[in-house]
Amino acid sequence: MPERPAEVRPTVIIPARFSASASALRYSAEVAATKLLQAVWDAGGEPLVVHPTAPQPRIEELAERFWLADAVLLPGGGDMSPHWYGQEAKPSLYGVNEDQDAFDLVVARWAIQEKIPLLAICRGNQVVNVALGGTLVQDMSTTIGRDHRQLVHDIELAADSPLRDIVPSDRITISCSHHQCIDQLADKLVPAAYASDGTIEAVTLTGHEGWFLGLQWHLEDFADTDPIQQGIFRAFVAAAS
Numbered sequence: 001m002p003e004r005p006a007e008v009r010p011t012v013i014i015p016a017r018f019s020a021s022a023s024a025l026r027y028s029a030e031v032a033a034t035k036l037l038q039a040v041w042d043a044g045g046e047p048l049v050v051h052p053t054a055p056q057p058r059i060e061e062l063a064e065r066f067w068l069a070d071a072v073l074l075p076g077g078g079d080m081s082p083h084w085y086g087q088e089a090k091p092s093l094y095g096v097n098e099d100q101d102a103f104d105l106v107v108a109r110w111a112i113q114e115k116i117p118l119l120a121i122c123r124g125n126q127v128v129n130v131a132l133g134g135t136l137v138q139d140m141s142t143t144i145g146r147d148h149r150q151l152v153h154d155i156e157l158a159a160d161s162p163l164r165d166i167v168p169s170d171r172i173t174i175s176c177s178h179h180q181c182i183d184q185l186a187d188k189l190v191p192a193a194y195a196s197d198g199t200i201e202a203v204t205l206t207g208h209e210g211w212f213l214g215l216q217w218h219l220e221d222f223a224d225t226d227p228i229q230q231g232i233f234r235a236f237v238a239a240a241s
Contacts, residue, residue, distance in 0.1 A: 009046035010070035010240035015104060016049050017077045018097050036075055036121075039223035043233035045071065045240060056102035062110045071117040071240035074104060074124025076218060079180060085135040092139040092179070105131045115210030117239040119232075122178055125203065125214035132186035140179050144197055147179035148216075155201045155217075161192035162204050162213065166235050167228055174201065174229075175221035182216075189214070211239035 014037070016030035032049045040047040050066070057065075066072075078095020082088065084105065089096070104124070108131040111118040120128045126136050140147040154171050157163050163172075182200045185191070192213070193202035203214040213236070219229040 009044055010237060011068050012040050012045040012047050012071045012073050012237070012240060013066055013069045013107075014040075014047055014049050014073045014075060015052050015100075015107060017075065018052070018100055032075065033220065035223065036073075036220040039220045039230060039233045040073065040237065042223070042230065043237040045233075045237040047073075052100055052103035057106055059106060059110045059113065062106060063114070066110075069116060071119070071236065072107060072111040073236075074108060074118070074120040074127055076122035076124065076177070078123070079138075080123070080126060080130060080136065082136070082138055085130050087135070087138065090138045090142075092141075101127075108132075112205070112208070112210070112212065115208070117211040117236060118213075119236045120212075120214040121220070122176075122216060122218055125216050126180060126182065128214050129182050129186050129189060129203070132188050134182060134186035134189065135184040137181050137183045140181055140199070144199070146197075148176035148181070148195070148199065149179055151176045153195060155193045155195050157193045157202075158191055160190075161202065163192055163202060163232075166231050169228075172228055173226075174217035174219070176201075176217045178216060211236070 014032055016032055019029040019031045022029035037047040079093045080101050081096050081098050104127045108128045137143050152175050154173050156171050188205055189203045190206055191200045192204045195201050201216045205212045219232055223230040
């Protein structure tokens with residue numbers, strides 16, 4: 001058996017996303033975005049894409065399965081079923097998969113409970129809010145008059161945002177692709193950044209001893225060209241080390 005290297009990359013668990021098809025495969029697929037995996041790798045992490053088991057696993061099962069996890073990244077994806085936060089579904093929802101939801105929700109609760117470094121991106125950010133008791137705006141276009149799909153815009157950091165330890169500015173430019181956002185914020189979450197229309201773009205946890213950031217935008221979009229976005233990945237992987 002090969003000897004374990006003296007220095008190894010921290011393992012970052014990333015739940016796969018279900019896909020109806022993928023080129024070169026004859027069946028439905030489980031996928032992860034190349035840019036996301038590359039950003040984790042460039043930051044010094046070892047991205048490990050994992051199968052979302054169903055039905056909903058128990059936290060204890062995750063602890064046994066992911067004993068090697070140094071960090072968890074909850075990526076973007078389709079909409080969550082609103083039944084998880086007590087609402088009826090609107091017709092504009094897309095990509096809903098309740099097996100995916102169930103797995104992501106337990107992963108979020110497990111990572112927070114065990115104080116494992118957790119970076120939650122777009123859908124992942126929304127998952128954390130719902131996992132802790134919050135709700136979502138199902139379709140922003142019907143509430144604030146526009147969504148944030150394919151939108152590059154500036155956001156402003158909150159005065160006490162932990163992003164200020166990473167970002168050398170009060171404002172940063174981000175890349176968004178979402179038509180849902182946080183509505184009722186979970187009790188334990190605190191806003192860390194806002195869009196000009198009031199949308200919460202980042203959250204953190206109060207009284208949490210572990211490393212956590214929930215970001216509504218896709219920082220992987222510009223990570224290969226924007227040192228600020230890649231700097232967030234580096235801070236995440238450093239916490240995993």
